Amino acid sequence: MATVRIPPVLRPKTGGQAEVEAGGADVGEVLRSLTAEFPDTQEQLFGEDGELNRYVNVYLNDEDVRVLDGLETAVKDGDTVVILPAMAGGRA
């Protein structure tokens, strides 16, 4: 099982949980386990073509999966998958 870190904007879709345990052999499988458990996260993570949305960054531990093997990046037990959309708050 991997630990998936849920960003603040997605927490309403995961019942408020900031971390979710999800199984899978690679990053894509882990994220699909997440969307199976919390279907409302599907359209925010994936486009209609099944690819990750461009505005969602996904890291395996501390590395962007875009510089690894993308959704095919292998995941080991105990790894952390970080979902990170951009945030812009600060001035108001």
Place this chain on the structure above:
Amino acid sequence: MAIDTTRVQTIEEIEPFEAAEEINGGDVVLIDTREPHEYQEAHLEGGKLVPPGLLADEIATAAPDKSARTILYCRSGNRSAIAAAQLQQLGYENVASMSGGILQWQEQGLPVVAAHGMTPEQRERYSRHTLLPEVGVDGQVKLLNAKVLLLGAGGLGAPTALYLAAAGVGTIGLVDDDVVDASNLQRQVIHNTERIGMPKTTSARIFIEQLNPDVKVVEHNGRLDANNILEVMEDYDIVVDGADNFPTRYLLNDASVRLHKPVVSASILGFDGQISTFVPFEGPCYRCLYPTPPPAELAPSCSANGVLGVMAGTMGTLQANEVIKLILGAGEPLVGRLLLYEALGTTFTELKVRRDPDCPICGENAEQVPESEMGKFPDYDAFCSGAGGDRQTIAS
């Protein structure tokens, strides 16, 4: 203190001009054996402070190589002679004491790093800075000469401005078109109850001038857009991004890459914050990290979703820390690193951010975009209409 002449006789003494030749030739460890307050007044460039009482404890750090050429100096040559003898006993093989000390050095017209440009009041005010080897008098003078532009005098801008002003950053520019509101005061610590209704830039200027008269505050009471951003940014060394909307963040990024100016960027929401430092062409830019912004429904603002007040303080002071390091050239700024802070669990997470070779702004094949296109991104028009009209400014 009595001088043990039997030891002093065995040490090598050199004249200031001989020392200067060796120092200019390089490969010399230069040790200042005086007290911190003397060192602050004036010292030789490159001289490392090791006060006599701390010699045994600190010399190994200041001069780790016992075989290296090591030149000691003090005020007039007595304390350095004693220290030289002590170092020989500790096994240092190639030690010399500069006769006549820094007094004779200066009499001969040789240069020193002095607290020039700093008044006695400034030396007192910044003494806890100048005592740090990483800052010193040189570093404090750099801070006093630095010009930093803050985008936003609100949640992040308030604590950042507070600490930059206290640190003596000489010019602080503030961009904001908003006025102080009662709901700001839970986190925007440079404003206060009496100044509700006042432009934030003015309220911030009053606060900063009361805190530190050394700081010149420049008010940019308005909005940044593609037409004025280059002109506003031109006068500053570093920009601090605390904007609350994506169009401004992309606009600032594109302008900063164009002008080769570093940007310290943070954002906060709820109990979560993130911060990184973007130094154009040394590390990634904001577009390398976030090629496109999320759709409006996934980009909530603090006003709609709330933010823990102290989060602004935590992330804003981290921004101030990054700015000060960039000015001093000390330490490791957050270049190529994104730091996430989660306040409920009190956890920090660091992620790697890489330059995108295909980045449209700083990538290998990037062409300079026309000013009318600066700050735009794919689906910009759809984003901005979804977010409620023209948001190509820092307003929201």
